[in-house]
Every structure is written in structure tokens, then in C-alpha cells.
Amino acid sequence: MTTQIDLQGETLTERQQAVLDAVLALMVERGGDVTMTAVARRASCSKESLYKWFGDRDGLLSATVRWQASKVRAGNYDRQTLDILALRDSLIRFAANWLGVISSPTSIALNRFAIAQAGAGGSNLGAIMLANGRFAIGERLKPLLDAGREAGLLDFDDTETAFRSFIGLVGRDVQIRLLLGDALDLPPAGIERDAARATDQFLTLHGTEKTRRGKINA
Structure with missing residues (x-):
């Protein structure tokens, strides 16, 4: 297998x-x-x-x-026929996957250790985490954002900036609170709601008139 x-x-x-x-x-x-x-x-x-x-x-x-980062994926979509329903669903899937991963005990342990090693010096783990975690995840979502722009559903000037905006809306202060030991309750249903809320906020910020019409007709 x-x-x-x-x-x-x-x-x-x-x-x-x-x-x-x-x-x-x-x-x-x-x-x-x-x-x-x-x-x-x-x-x-x-x-x-x-x-x-x-x-x-x-x-x-x-x-x-x-x-660990491979568990964060956007939903399946056809770039050639992407519509608002498929875009929204794919963004929600990505957001829910990411929230589930960063809130897991394994990711919390990895991030805490990487931060400690970066502060102490003499370790490559921080660079490894950035290259294979955050940056790799960004490259996984950016094609979807670009596809949304090509389809006339999203409006932004820079894909990296749009990605940061989306991740900021999804993550809020969740990761830093978890790293500092806050016992947040993040059940699957709550993660799904947070992912949908963040996606709708992102579409409000970066959606086009075509996006708004599609949401109304859905």
C-alpha cells in the first residue's frame, strides 16, 4: 500500500x-x-x-x-468548470483539514519543539517546518485560489497575500492559544462551522459580483 x-x-x-x-x-x-x-x-x-x-x-x-502536512488538502475540483459551489466547498475542506491538523497533539508537539529549537539555535527543524509545512501547504492551496480568479469568482492582486488572508481568517488565534496550553474545545462539528465561517468571510472580501450572484442562486 x-x-x-x-x-x-x-x-x-x-x-x-x-x-x-x-x-x-x-x-x-x-x-x-x-x-x-x-x-x-x-x-x-x-x-x-x-x-x-x-x-x-x-x-x-x-x-x-x-x-503531517499531507493531511491538509483542498477538495476535489475541476479547474475548467469551477463554479462558486465547488470553490466554496474546496475552501471549506481545506480550512477544516488545516484546523484539524494544527489542533492535533502531534502538530502542537512538532511546533513547540521547532520553536524551542529555533530559539536555542543549532537546529534546522524550524526551516524544515516552514519549508515542508506552512510553505508546502500554501503551494497546495494557491492553485485553487488562482483557478477561482481565472473563473471570475475571486478578485485579488497577489496570490500569496490572498492565501495569507484566508489562513488568517481560518486560524484566528487558535494555533497560538493551543501552543501556549489553552485547552480549546475543537470538536469536528465546531471545526466545520469555523471553516465555513472563515470561507464565507474570505469570499465576502475577495469575491466578485459573479460570486455573489452564484451564492444567491445556490
């Missing part, structure tokens, strides 16, 4: 996925400080296999972050 996440040009096997899940579990238990030996022991594999699959520890961490 494989899943379509890029790992040095290849897809992850079920065994490799299990290794990355072991890394995430250790992150939660140990506050992020994991070693290749600990991962090999938890995943019941050899360190030689880890080095073969992922390279060094930074390679393993990069793959782990990509594995």
Missing part, C-alpha cells in the same frame, strides 16, 4: 508511513526530542533502514513534517 506523498521522488510505503507515525508519537511523548535509535526501537526497524529511507535525522524530520 502506498500514499501519494512525495519522498525524494517516491511514494511512501505502508512501512514508511508507520515509521513516521512512530516519530509523531514520540514527539508527543517526549516533547519533540527524538533520536534515530528511539524511532528504530518504537517502529521495530533497524537504524540502517531509517538511514536508507530518509537519510539523516533532518531527512527523517522533513519526511515527518511532510507526512
Whole structure:
């Protein structure tokens, strides 16, 4: 069994996925400080296999972050026939996925450890998190935003700025509160409502007359 996440040009096997899940579990238990030996022991594999699959520890961490970030996806849509209903649904799916991921214990542990390491210096985890987390997620959503603009449903000058606007509306202060230990209650139904609310706010800010007509007729 494989899943379509890029790992040095290849897809992850079920065994490799299990290794990355072991890394995430250790992150939660140990506050992020994991070693290749600990991962090999938890995943019941050899360190030689880890080095073969992922390279060094930074390679393993990069793959782990990509594995976690791969859970954030926009909904399925046809770029050629995109309408307001498909655009709204895809944005809501992306927002709900992202909120679910960033509020999970594994993401909280990853982010806390990355922040601590960045402050201490001597670690690449912060750069790994940015490149394979936030920036990779941005590149996953931007094609949808561009498709919405091409379809005449969205109006903005810069895709990166539009992405930041959307993420800001979705995330609000949720992530920083979670990182600081606030016990927020984020059940699936609540995440779905928040995702829909943020999407509608974004469409109000960046939607066109065509978008407004489509929402009225829907």
C-alpha cells in the first residue's frame, strides 16, 4: 500500500508511513526530542533502514513534517468548470483539514519543539517546518485560489497575500492559544462551522459580483 506523498521522488510505503507515525508519537511523548535509535526501537526497524529511507535525522524530520502536512488538502475540483459551489466547498475542506491538523497533539508537539529549537539555535527543524509545512501547504492551496480568479469568482492582486488572508481568517488565534496550553474545545462539528465561517468571510472580501450572484442562486 502506498500514499501519494512525495519522498525524494517516491511514494511512501505502508512501512514508511508507520515509521513516521512512530516519530509523531514520540514527539508527543517526549516533547519533540527524538533520536534515530528511539524511532528504530518504537517502529521495530533497524537504524540502517531509517538511514536508507530518509537519510539523516533532518531527512527523517522533513519526511515527518511532510507526512503531517499531507493531511491538509483542498477538495476535489475541476479547474475548467469551477463554479462558486465547488470553490466554496474546496475552501471549506481545506480550512477544516488545516484546523484539524494544527489542533492535533502531534502538530502542537512538532511546533513547540521547532520553536524551542529555533530559539536555542543549532537546529534546522524550524526551516524544515516552514519549508515542508506552512510553505508546502500554501503551494497546495494557491492553485485553487488562482483557478477561482481565472473563473471570475475571486478578485485579488497577489496570490500569496490572498492565501495569507484566508489562513488568517481560518486560524484566528487558535494555533497560538493551543501552543501556549489553552485547552480549546475543537470538536469536528465546531471545526466545520469555523471553516465555513472563515470561507464565507474570505469570499465576502475577495469575491466578485459573479460570486455573489452564484451564492444567491445556490
